[in-house]
Amino acid sequence: DGGITQSPKYLFRKEGQNVTLSCEQNLNHDAMYWYRQDPGQGLRLIYYSQIVNDFQKGDIAEGYSVSREKKESFPLTVTSAQKNPTAFYLCASKPRPSGRGTDTQYFGPGTRLTVL
Amino acid sequence: QQQVKQSPQSLIVQKGGISIINCAYENTAFDYFPWYQQFPGKGPALLIAIRPDVSEKKEGRFTISFNKSAKQFSLHIMDSQPGDSATYFCAASKGGYQKVTFGTGTKLQVIP
Numbered sequence A: 001d002g003g004i005t006q007s008p009k010y011l012f013r014k015e016g017q018n019v020t021l022s023c024e025q026n027l028n029h030d031a032m033y034w035y036r037q038d039p040g041q042g043l044r045l046i047y048y049s050q051i052v053n054d055f056q057k058g059d060i061a062e063g064y065s066v067s068r069e070k071k072e073s074f075p076l077t078v079t080s081a082q083k084n085p086t087a088f089y090l091c092a093s094k095p096r097p098s099g100r101g102t103d104t105q106y107f108g109p110g111t112r113l114t115v116l
Numbered sequence B: 001q002q003q004v005k006q007s008p009q010s011l012i013v014q015k016g017g018i019s020i021i022n023c024a025y026e027n028t029a030f031d032y033f034p035w036y037q038q039f040p041g042k043g044p045a046l047l048i049a050i051r052p053d054v055s056e057k058k059e060g061r062f063t064i065s066f067n068k069s070a071k072q073f074s075l076h077i078m079d080s081q082p083g084d085s086a087t088y089f090c091a092a093s094k095g096g097y098q099k100v101t102f103g104t105g106t107k108l109q110v111i112p
Helices: none
Strands: A004-007 A010-013 A019-025 A031-037 A043-051 A054-057 A064-066 A076-078 A087-094 A111-115 B004-007 B010-014 B019-025 B033-038 B045-050 B056-059 B062-067 B072-077 B086-092 B106-111
Touching: A004 A087, A010 A019, A019 A031, A019 A087, A019 A111, A043 A064, A076 A087, B004 B086, B010 B019, B019 B086, B019 B106, B033 B062, B045 B056, B045 B062, B045 B072, B072 B086
Parallel strands: A010 A111, B010 B106
Antiparallel strands: A004 A019, A019 A076, A031 A043, A031 A087, A043 A054, A064 A076, A087 A111, B004 B019, B019 B072, B033 B045, B033 B086, B056 B062, B062 B072, B086 B106
């Protein structure tokens, strides 16, 4: 059963703690992305990775870190430096461009992080 | 240059009516325009997408209209159903692995 899995679905964290969100895909997609979703603000890009061992900052990377040691996995760490981490976090992946038109990103089910 | 503006923020439509959501973009380098549907607590899912070489694309009750000169595109949902109640995002990208720019979303409610 192919797809993108994110875990956990709900996560609670105390202020000052780092927390890592998991994202795994078995679609054999090259690129992976992390978005943050807040009410009324749409999806904002945190980090993305096009290949293993390489990643780039998105629009709101401050307070976050990522790694891409395996093609299938792209974990996101929310550090204590992130001032307002409570949000819905979405992981996405995209296949290698085929040149035939589709540039679709496929999303996981999301992780809702709440800082207490 | 990278912004995609989406309107309205929320929309209430009666069952059987037409839902229309509009988006405008600035960057003429964008060449792929998808629409995503998101139900509460779920990740967005691709609904329909269009490239700028066509002015309209229809899939079932969902139609994208694209106006390249005006840099605008819209989603039309015909015969809207309560099951269509969700948040809809327009998006734009330049292809390849380039990041996707999303609109701010439209929360659609279809009332019986």
